[in-house]
Amino acid sequence: MTAIPIPFPQRPETWNLPYRGKVAMASLIIGESAIFTIFVVAYLFYLGKSVSGPTPREVLTPPILFTIFLLSSSATIHFATRFLERNKVGPFLGFWLFTIALGASFLYGTAREWQRLIYGHGLTISTNLFGTTYYSLVGLHAFHVSVGLVMLCLVAIFTMLGGVDSEQSRRVGVLSMYWHFVDAVWVVVFTVVYIVGR
């Protein structure tokens, strides 16, 4: 079990490699983008191809308020992580909880819209092509918001238990990358479903 005795050269003076969490999250985001791309392509491809109603124009209204909520949560999570980097745990927790509230209200908005569509207009995932593509695209995004919210809540609980300080700011930063991604995807989904698709 002995290695060749190797007189390895001198260690270089600076040797900095990227943080593995950041690289992994960036990779995950690339992969997730491809998944969303396929669903967006399906949505666009099937626009106007439903053989029965209801159509997007008849039933969809742009959820502008909830969109503002979700997009502003990107700003609040950014401020939160900045506070954490400077070890200000109190303001961090405040902004973090605010982010959770904004994300949760967005999900509430989606739930209200789905309830209106299902009970008001009789549009389900099996009604027509529009229903199939709409619920799967918006639902895929809502699923990602939900996963993000669970993770955000975990961090909030750990913070309240006193386990989070500036040492964890890199890890928290990785989670905030994911949250920014979820928000950015919503910009695409909103554009495709509520602007182009109507």
Place this chain on the structure above:
Amino acid sequence: MSSDAITMPGVNIDDRAWVDVLHRWLTTVDHKRLGILYILYALFFLLVAGAEALIIRIQLIHSHNDFVSPQVFNRMFTMHGTTMIFFVVMPVLFGFANYLVPLMIGARDMAFPRLNAFSFWLTALGGFLLYFSFVGANGLYGAGNAPDVGWWAYAPLTARAFSPGHSSDYWTLALLVSGFGSIGTAINIIATILCLRCPGMTLNRMPLFAWLNLVMSGLVLIALTPLSAAQIMLLIDRYLGGHFFDAQAGGSAALWMHFFWIFGHPEVYILIIPAFAFMSEIIPVFSRKPIFGYPIMVAATIAIGFVSMSVWAHHLFTIGMSSYANSFFTITSMVIGVPTGIKIFNWLGTMWGGKIQFKVPMLFCIGFLFQFLIGGLTGIMQATAPVDWQLSLSYFVVAHFHYIIVGGIIFALFAAFYYWYPKITGRMLSETLGKWHFWLFLIGFHLTFDLMHIPGLLGMPRRIYTYEPGRGWDTLNLLITVGAFIQGIAIMIFVANLVISYFKGDVAGNDPWDAWTLEWSVSSPPPAYNFATIPVVESRRPLWDVKHPEDPDSRYE
């Protein structure tokens, strides 16, 4: 692995109850053990899928044969294709990447060891689900068990009306689950290579093996995910009454084809790029020369990665696309031959003027070069839309892609087995059995797949259950089947070699091939912690520098 991780040299740790050993293997997060698990898992499925191939070949041995029923025949070719791609070649490549990447870049483990274990067990669950369909998929009476829709599962074959029972569901779930495992492994490989390189190992000094696996992992991220998305859509169609691929409600079967091949063609490069990685490590060592044109090899690999994303519709020339689409995909499919040709040129350039040692790994490499070139040339033929209209869905296509996958990827894999087996087990594989394996497999391969082009040209469609006599296909099919059995015998010799050499092989030592990358600097098998002290490198061939301090590579790079 917690207790293994602090094993001291010379301390005997092997006297444990078998339950302990099993527990250790099942709960391991060590990249080397997970690599071995991946490889053993893939070898098991290689035997299973090989047996399925032999069943297909026995059925086609002469006209009007009824060795199996048409239903079973459909299941066999579906399971053979799905198993070979997703549960043989993918896992075995991930296994080698897992085992070798940390050792080659001077790291002690992958970036995320637990994610690594999770990914492996997801892949394992996928394979289990696929084969559990044989007992679990009988839904309605007479619905059949194993998936029988072909490995690309075109709509509307997968619709509830045409695939009752649960066979297609097992197919979908198996691919979805193992796909998530592959994405996890890809993320892990990327993070490992970018974040855990030992001091001095700049991207420009990384072994090509690491470079090519980095590109492969990037391709997994953008090419395997569309398949996962399409599988989710299929599940929505089958379980929630969605209409994605339901033509009666306005859905499109062609969309599934596009989604499948947006995955399917880059997948070919996901499989072949690690084979290139094996070539790029093994050929220089047995030619006793550094790789020719290192930067060009990296650039060509990245070019292949990019171009491979825009060639998928050459699988769809026959569904009736516009002439612009046909021209575009013809051109891109030919363009991708350029960086691939550069690679072949560079491997030949490495061998040119070298002191070539014809050990078994090198024999398989030379076989690879020859067959991969031929397979590439028949690929260029079919990239031309009018030729493809004639040859599509014939045995010519089957011969072409088996030339790449068996003659290319499997040959490269065998080279890798003979080359790295000493590192993994500490024992050399037998050269005698290895040469029997090589020559028998080579003869069987050419008998099967050279001849298979001809019935294709004569019009024999792929996936047919049987055929009429008097079309001139009988003798050819008989010889093809004989070749398949010769390959089967060669694989048996290979497996026997793996087992016998494990107990009786010559002791390998650290560096049996006088090679140059970091994995050969540690003992065989490497200790759990890989490197007692993290190495520092100054060139692409750190062990050359050590062995030749009077003339190190770092002076020229």
